[in-house]
Amino acid sequence: MDTFLIERDMLWTAFSTTLTLAAISGAISLVLGTLIAALRVSPYAPLRALATAYTEFLRNTPLTIVFFFYVFVTPSMGFTFDYKVAAVIALSCYTSAFVAEAVRSGINSVTVGQAEAARSLGMSFSQNLSIVVLPQAFRTAIPPLISVFIALVKNTSVAGAFGVFELFALSKRLTNVYSADVIAILVGVALCYLLLCIPLGQLAGHLERKVAFAR
Amino acid sequence: MSKPLNRRLFLTGTLGSAAAVALAACGGGEEEPTVAEVDTADFPEGSTMAALAEAGTLTIGTKFDQPLFGQAGPDGNPVGFDVEIGKIIAGALGIAAGDIKWSETVSANREPFIENGQVDIVVATYTINDTRKEVVDFAGPYYEAGQALMVLIDNEDITGEDSLAGKKVASVEGSTPAQYILDNHPDSELVSFDTYSNCVTALINGQVDVVTTDNVILAGFVAADEENLKLVNDGETFTTEPYGVGLAKGDDDFRTFLNDTLQAAYDDGTWAKAWEDTAGVVLPTPEPPAIDRY
Numbered sequence: 001m002d003t004f005l006i007e008r009d010m011l012w013t014a015f016s017t018t019l020t021l022a023a024i025s026g027a028i029s030l031v032l033g034t035l036i037a038a039l040r041v042s043p044y045a046p047l048r049a050l051a052t053a054y055t056e057f058l059r060n061t062p063l064t065i066v067f068f069f070y071v072f073v074t075p076s077m078g079f080t081f082d083y084k085v086a087a088v089i090a091l092s093c094y095t096s097a098f099v100a101e102a103v104r105s106g107i108n109s110v111t112v113g114q115a116e117a118a119r120s121l122g123m124s125f126s127q128n129l130s131i132v133v134l135p136q137a138f139r140t141a142i143p144p145l146i147s148v149f150i151a152l153v154k155n156t157s158v159a160g161a162f163g164v165f166e167l168f169a170l171s172k173r174l175t176n177v178y179s180a181d182v183i184a185i186l187v188g189v190a191l192c193y194l195l196l197c198i199p200l201g202q203l204a205g206h207l208e209r210k211v212a213f214a215r
Numbered sequence: 216m217s218k219p220l221n222r223r224l225f226l227t228g229t230l231g232s233a234a235a236v237a238l239a240a241c242g243g244g245e246e247e248p249t250v251a252e253v254d255t256a257d258f259p260e261g262s263t264m265a266a267l268a269e270a271g272t273l274t275i276g277t278k279f280d281q282p283l284f285g286q287a288g289p290d291g292n293p294v295g296f297d298v299e300i301g302k303i304i305a306g307a308l309g310i311a312a313g314d315i316k317w318s319e320t321v322s323a324n325r326e327p328f329i330e331n332g333q334v335d336i337v338v339a340t341y342t343i344n345d346t347r348k349e350v351v352d353f354a355g356p357y358y359e360a361g362q363a364l365m366v367l368i369d370n371e372d373i374t375g376e377d378s379l380a381g382k383k384v385a386s387v388e389g390s391t392p393a394q395y396i397l398d399n400h401p402d403s404e405l406v407s408f409d410t411y412s413n414c415v416t417a418l419i420n421g422q423v424d425v426v427t428t429d430n431v432i433l434a435g436f437v438a439a440d441e442e443n444l445k446l447v448n449d450g451e452t453f454t455t456e457p458y459g460v461g462l463a464k465g466d467d468d469f470r471t472f473l474n475d476t477l478q479a480a481y482d483d484g485t486w487a488k489a490w491e492d493t494a495g496v497v498l499p500t501p502e503p504p505a506i507d508r509y
Contacts, residue, residue, distance in 0.1 A: 072422075161388075162413075163417070172388045175389060176390065
C-alpha cells in the first residue's frame with residue numbers, strides 16, 4: 001500500500017475524476033431517464049415509439065461501443081468533445097435507458113385508479129404524471145435505481161480506455177511502474193470503488209425507510 | 216487424410232491447419248529454418264536441452280497481436296520475427312517447426328508463465344531490464360527496438376522528441392512508452408487509450424497530434440496506411456529496448472546454449488533472412504545487436 005502513499009496526488013486526481021464522472025452522469029441520466037419513462041407512457045404513439053427505440057437501442061448496446069461512438073465517430077463527423085465530456089455523454093445516454101426502465105416499473109406499480117382519479121379531476125397528462133403518479137412511482141423505483149447508479153459508478157472504468165485518467169487507468173499506470181506491487185494496487189483500487197458504492201447502498205436503505213408507504 | 220467423411224467435415228478447421236503444416240513440412244525446408252540433426256547425447260545429461268530434445272517439442276510464449284513480430288492469423292498460428300527466432304531455437308534442438316507449441320503471452324503474464332513452467336521460453340518483444348532479471352533470465356538481445364513517434368503524413372511541426380511541448384501525445388495506458396512521456400515530457404499532454412489501434416484512430420481524427428511507442432509497432436501501422444501516416448525522422452528512436460529470449464532464472468547452461476544459437480544465426484545469415492521475411496518487409500535490416508552474456 002506504500003505505492004498509494006507515494007502517489008497520493010495521482011490517486012486523488014483519479015478518485016475525484018471517477019466521482020465527478022459518476023455524479024454528473026448520474027444526475028443527467030436521472031433527469032433524462034425520467035423524461036424517457038414519461039414519454040413511454042404518453043398518450044401520443046410516436047413519442048412512445050421514440051422512447052422505446054431509445055431505451056432498447058442503448059440498453060442492448062455494449063457500453064464500449066457507445067464510448068467508441070462519442071470518442072471516435074462523432075469527431076470524424078465534425079463534433080469533437082473533450083474526453084471527459086464525451087465520457088459523461090456516453091455514460092448518461094447508456095445509464096438513462098436503465099433509469100427509464102426502473103422508473104417505468106415504478107409507474108406500472110401505481111394502481112390505475114390513481115391516474116383515473118386524477119384525470120377525472122381534470123388534470124392534464126403532465127400534471128397527472130408529475131403530481132400524482134411519479135411521486136408514488138419513485139418510491140417503488142428506489143431499490144432498482146440505486147442498483148443502476150452503483151452499476152454506473154463501476155461503468156466509469158470504461159472511460160479509462162478512452163482518454164480519461166480515472167481509477168482504472170490509474171491501476172494500469174501504477175502496475176506498470178510498481179510491477180512488484182500489482183496485487184496491492186488492484187486491491188487498493190477495488191477499495192476505492194467500494195468507498196463510493198457502499199454509501200450509495202446505505203443511502204438507498206435510508207431513502208427507502210424515509211419514503212415508505214404508511215400502510 | 217484418410218479419416219471418415221463425417222469426422223473430416225466435423226474437424227475441417229483442425230485438418231486445414233494440419234494440412235498447412237504438413238504442406239510446409241513437405242516443402243523441403245525452403246520456408247522453415249533448417250532443423251539440426253541432433254543426438255540427445257550431444258547435450259549434457261540432465262540439461263534442459265537434453266530434456267527438450269528428448270521430448271521432441273518446445274513450448275514458446277509469444278505475442279499474438281503484434282504485427283511483424285508475433286501475430287496470429289485466422290488459423291491461430293502466429294507469424295512474425297519473434298516466431299522465426301523461436302523456430303531457429305527449436306531447430307537447434309532438433310525440433311521441427313510443426314512440433315512447436317505456441318502459447319499466447321501478453322505483457323503482464325510473461326514472468327508468471329516462465330516461473331510456473333507453462334512455457335519453456337518466451338520470445339515476445341520482451342525488453343531486457345533489471346527489474347525483470349530479478350525473476351527471469353534473458354538470452355540475447357536478438358533485436359534492439361526503441362521508442363519512436365508517428366504523425367499524420369502532412370505534419371511538419373513535430374520533428375522529434377524535443378518538439379512535443381504542448382502537443383497531445385497518445386499511447387497505451389500502463390505501457391513503458393507512456394510512462395516515458397509522463398517522466399520526461401511533463402509539458403506535453405498524454406492521452407491514453409486501451410489499444411494502439413484506438414490511438415491511431417484518434418490520430419487520424421486529429422484528436423491527438425502524435426502516437427508514440429516502440430518503432431516496430433508503429434512501423435506496422437505505417438505499413439498498413441502509408442497514405443496517411445509516417446514516422447518522424449524515418450523512425451528515429453530515443454530510447455533503447457533490447458528484446459531478449461526469456462527463460463527460467465538460474466538455468467545458465469540453457470542460456471549459454473540460446474546465446475550460442477543466436478550467435479550462430481547471426482553468423483550464418485539465418486537471422487538476417489528471418490528478419491527480411493517478416494519485419495524486414497517494412498523496416499531496414501539492422502546490424503544484429505551484440506549478445507549480452509552477463
